[in-house]
Amino acid sequence: MSVEQLIARDLSPAEPIVDWLDFDFDTRQVHAGEYPDLNTGxxxxxxxxxxxxxxxxxxxxVDRFAGRSIDPIYSRQGNPTNSVAEERLASLEGGTVSVAVSSGQAAISSALFTLAQGGDHIVSTASIYGGTRILxxxxxxxxxxxxxxxxxxxxDAEWERAIRPNTKAIYTETIPNPRNDVTDLRRIAAVAAKYHLPLVVDNTVGTPAxxxxxxxxxxxxxxxxxKFLTGHGAAVGGAIxxxxxxxxxxxxxAGRSFPLITAAPRPGLGSMLDRFGTGAYARAVREAVVNDIGPSLSPFNGFLLHQGMETLSLRMxxxxxxxxxxxxxxxxxxxxTSVDYTGLPSNPLYDLAQRxxxxxxxxxxxxxxxxxIDGAREFVNGLRVFxxxxxxxxxxxxIIHPLSSTHATFAPEINERLGxxxxxxxxxxxxxxxxxxxxxxxxxLDRVR
Structure with missing residues (x-):
């Protein structure tokens, strides 16, 4: 076929994919959220x-300041680079909308400040990251x-005692550190649903992979x-x-009020729920907490995040x-004397880990x-690769010694219960x-006596 005949067939290139919803996880971690650069390609x-x-x-x-447009006003609210990471993570987790922030602690704080205010109450599972307990x-x-x-x-009785009329959320982690005591999310989700409470889950250690x-x-x-989403330890960040x-x-x-989501912020403007539907909570996080308090993510760190997610499943x-x-x-x-890893058949949570x-x-x-502690000291000091x-x-x-670091400020009886x-x-x-x-x-271990 001649060049002229090929041109005559008008075989124009296919349109680029912009919605990766139906693609596999490994494909979405590379492509979801990306956009074509129209200036330089x-x-x-x-x-x-x-x-x-x-x-x-x-x-x-006027529309942006009135909340009638989702386009950003300032990078404290959103940034095109961070949007790539946000859309990619939402896709990988199977959520609707994601909001990137400056750290994991900022993510936990922003997530819960959107739900609770002074005078309110939160219930958490006991085994969570030490820094979160301090927070x-x-x-x-x-x-x-x-x-x-x-x-x-x-x-059930312990949940019944813990949950109050002013409780606004249940908080837990998929894989708590340091002891890898995996969480039965289905069980806790059933409790949350019974009491009309949102279940907030830290999936840092688990990752959507x-x-x-x-x-x-x-x-x-x-x-x-x-941590794992970025993967290389070069950038601090968080996400909801x-x-x-x-x-x-x-x-x-049922008597549980979430005014940042369900109440109109001013006359003539609908609530976040009215305007944003299934993305209402995320919009409240972005507009009413992150914008006000200011824990925005640097676009450079956002770039490192979406680059890191490209290889998440391979690394995990x-x-x-x-x-x-x-x-x-x-x-x-x-x-x-013991190894706390629920992937081992000897672990009491092995069946849950398998399920x-x-x-x-x-x-x-x-x-x-x-x-x-003397054995721990000798062990740690003998390592050269870790x-x-x-x-x-x-x-x-x-490697780190929790009792003298992440859990050093906790009462002895709390540490004892946490193991x-x-x-x-x-x-x-x-x-x-x-x-x-x-x-x-x-x-x-050769140094341990």
Missing amino acids: LRVPPIALSAGYVFDSFDDQ FGRSFKRFGIEVDYVWDADD IIRPFEHGANIVVHSTT VDGGTFDWEAAER ERHVDSSLAIAAWLEEQPEV DYAGRTGSVFGVTVRGG SRMTGIGDTRSM ITPGLLRLSVGLESARDLITDLRAG
């Missing part, structure tokens, strides 16, 4: 380093929001994107994802494979060595060779 969405945005007209400015016990307390803990999530909380009844998901599933009107009828596969091998090896070592997590419970877990540092979810493996003992170490298994990591751990 850049393949990778660029970093939009601009504090503000030009209005199309006087009326466009609840210090800053939330100063703001007049009380938090109570449920120690046995299977105990392992478990998607909305599929188990959660209503809101939060992340420290600093709205599942779009909570019935705010039914909650109001390696993280988990290595963790399973290392946890099984550690369990056989004479210097080790909801396919036995792949992340790469953050606890190991207890003999000799108490980095002695705080943090999890990095390409690099890390934070003098000999407990938290491991975060990275992407190095499992063989090399085991060799390093053996060298550390």
